[in-house]
Amino acid sequence: MMDFWLERIYFGVCAAMAIAGAIGTVAFPNPIRGAMSLLFTIVAIAGMYLQLHAPFLAAIQLIVYAGAVVVLFLFVIMLIGPAATATRDARGLLARAIGGLAASAVSLQIILVLSRKVFARVPVAQGGFGSIESIGDLLFGEYLVPFEISSFLLMIAIVGAVAVARGKQPDPQLADEGETKAPKPTAEAHP
Amino acid sequence: MNAIPIPAFLVVAGIIFGIGAFGFLVRRNVLVALMSIELMLNAINLTFVAFNRAYPHNHTGHVFAFFVIAIAAAEAAVGLALVLSFFRLRKTVRSDEGDLLKN
Numbered sequence: 001m002m003d004f005w006l007e008r009i010y011f012g013v014c015a016a017m018a019i020a021g022a023i024g025t026v027a028f029p030n031p032i033r034g035a036m037s038l039l040f041t042i043v044a045i046a047g048m049y050l051q052l053h054a055p056f057l058a059a060i061q062l063i064v065y066a067g068a069v070v071v072l073f074l075f076v077i078m079l080i081g082p083a084a085t086a087t088r089d090a091r092g093l094l095a096r097a098i099g100g101l102a103a104s105a106v107s108l109q110i111i112l113v114l115s116r117k118v119f120a121r122v123p124v125a126q127g128g129f130g131s132i133e134s135i136g137d138l139l140f141g142e143y144l145v146p147f148e149i150s151s152f153l154l155m156i157a158i159v160g161a162v163a164v165a166r167g168k169q170p171d172p173q174l175a176d177e178g179e180t181k182a183p184k185p186t187a188e189a190h191p
Numbered sequence: 192m193n194a195i196p197i198p199a200f201l202v203v204a205g206i207i208f209g210i211g212a213f214g215f216l217v218r219r220n221v222l223v224a225l226m227s228i229e230l231m232l233n234a235i236n237l238t239f240v241a242f243n244r245a246y247p248h249n250h251t252g253h254v255f256a257f258f259v260i261a262i263a264a265a266e267a268a269v270g271l272a273l274v275l276s277f278f279r280l281r282k283t284v285r286s287d288e289g290d291l292l293k294n
Contacts, residue, residue, distance in 0.1 A: 026217075
């Protein structure tokens with residue numbers, strides 16, 4: 001009986017945190033506060049993963065999202081500086097209103113469909129359900145090829161992010177062409 | 192012996208997805224739009240894990256959520272690099288200033 005109520009209270013706290021953080025992410029004019037609210041949501045969702053017998057995903061969620069993605073957002077917001085808080089004006093008000101209405105209608109429908117009683121019965125999880133061993137077995141067995149391909153994707157994303165964020169640098173080769181030959185410190189200097 | 196029915200998680204995920212979609216369509220700050228995308232991806236991950244809890248004979252939902260997290264990280268890195276590049280070009284982060292292809 002005690003466990004029952006504890007689980008309900010835990011879920012309620014996590015759900016309230018997640019929804020409040022989501023509203024904050026969208027509503028705060030200052031993106032730094034938005035990023036902090038996003039962190040709130042992410043931690044709350046990690047808590048819900050724990051309740052759903054997914055401790056591995058909870059850890060990954062905290063490491064990748066809370067540890068990397070939110071910090072990346074904060075870095076970029078601070079690089080941009082005060083301009084990151086965009087000034088508001090009335091342009092595109094109609095399009096935004098239509099977009100907001102459409103998003104509300106679609107999400108209301110999603111919530112209505114998901115809240116049906118079809119999945120109300122929760123089956124008992126086996127002993128190894130959601131354990132790191134079983135997921136590791138799957139990742140390095142059945143899903144080995146997608147796993148390796150995702151590492152390629154991350155590599156390409158790193159290269160692409162660096163290439164895009166670096167911008168146009170003046171090419172040192174072209175800049176030196178008109179000048180007199182300067183002695184280059186190369187490996188030839190060493191016998 | 193689980194006090195929380197699966198639809199409760201699904202409804203929370205639906206609400207978070209709706210808030211993310213709303214923010215993506217209504218806000219004009221590119222950074223907030225990217226954060227709204229992260230919200231939607233998180234909501235989808237939550238539904239994957241919750242459905243996997245409803246059918247616990249395999250781990251497909253967990254593996255899918257894992258890949259979604261990996262791809263969301265890549266997407267955030269490239270998206271933020273694009274935001275930086277955009278900011279360098281237009282000195283703003285308002286998405287309706289990105290109109291170089293207009294007329």
